[in-house]
Amino acid sequence: MSQPIRWNVDDPLEHWSKETFLLNAELSELPDALSGESIYETELHWELLNKDKVMQEVATLSSAFALLVNAHYQTSPNDLMLLLNNPNMSLYTIKHRDLVVGSVLVNREGQLEGELIERIYLGKSRPAGHLVPVELCNHLALEAPALQSCARVMRIAVHPLIQGRGIGSSMLTRLRESLCREVDYLATTFGATNELVQFWSQNHFSAVRLGSSRDKASGTYSTTFISPISDQSNEWYEQAFDLYRQSLPFWLRSSAKALSPELAGLLLSQSINHEEAACIHPLVINYAEGGNAFNTVRPFLLPLLQCNELLPLLLVAVIAQEWEWEQAAKHFGFTGRKQTEQAFRQQLKQLIERLQCK
Incomplete structure (x- = not known):
């Protein structure tokens, strides 16, 4: 599709917005040799693009954001604005010989106050920017996840020419090592597919909730996966997983009945x-x-x-x-x-x- 629907061909405002918000950022060209040669952990450089570096390393930011735009249809100008303005949001990159080959967008959530948690618990409040703690508190009746610190992986992407080479897993391992003293647990939410469920499960994340309705754009059911880090998070994680395990059969024969048997079987086997x-x-x-x-x-x-x-x-x-x-x-x-x-x-x-x- 190339013909615009909501604006004219060569609309100057559209060109400006794509350029300003990096939506036209191009994927980095990789050397031909890289697609065939082995990629070793020692050749990968992990880096946090903090606010100062983001403004100084525009080329790195553009390459990292291009990966996210290419991998996730929901990536929007709002993601870039949040990254630049929201102190809870961070962008990590992984480079191979100075080329950005992977990026992870992370949002810090949780550490909410007791009175607010009580309102969340009763469904009277849903504070923005705390997706997973709010979901676990409201839908699973667990207060601890909202009290504790969470790092939610909003987006993760690897250059399409070298996917399946362990780079995504390496980024999650390095993210866990980077944040192990700062957060209690890692989390992510995504539209469930066989490939994504297998990927996150292989990287020590476990499902704790399956959504009750299908996404209108992708047709998938939202799932929430957790990876506990601290001893304190392990305590409530066991409760969350047990609730999920008990509830899953009911969801599969009711709200999530339209799941493919392949995906339903995968979720069951992991519970x-x-x-x-x-x-x-x-x-x-x-x-x-x-x-x-x-x-x-x-x-x-x-x-x-x-x-x-x-x-x-x-x-x-x-x-x-x-x-x-x-x-x-x-x-x-x-x-x-x-x-x-x-x-x-x-x-x-x-x-x-x-x-x-x-």
């Missing part, structure tokens, strides 16, 4: 309680072998999914998301209910065998 043993009801075993009816065993099926990380997607769709047989048949390519349920019984039997071997 497993490894200390909880599977309780396999005899009726479930009989059903898997071809006996009795699905509705007879339905109340006993969900616990099986909460004790195993390797979840067959058909089981996730039918058990956790409560899809009708017709919907499952269409999604997985079966001819109808009979063939779908036959496959369901077979996958259930394999899951039972796997659990019995533990």
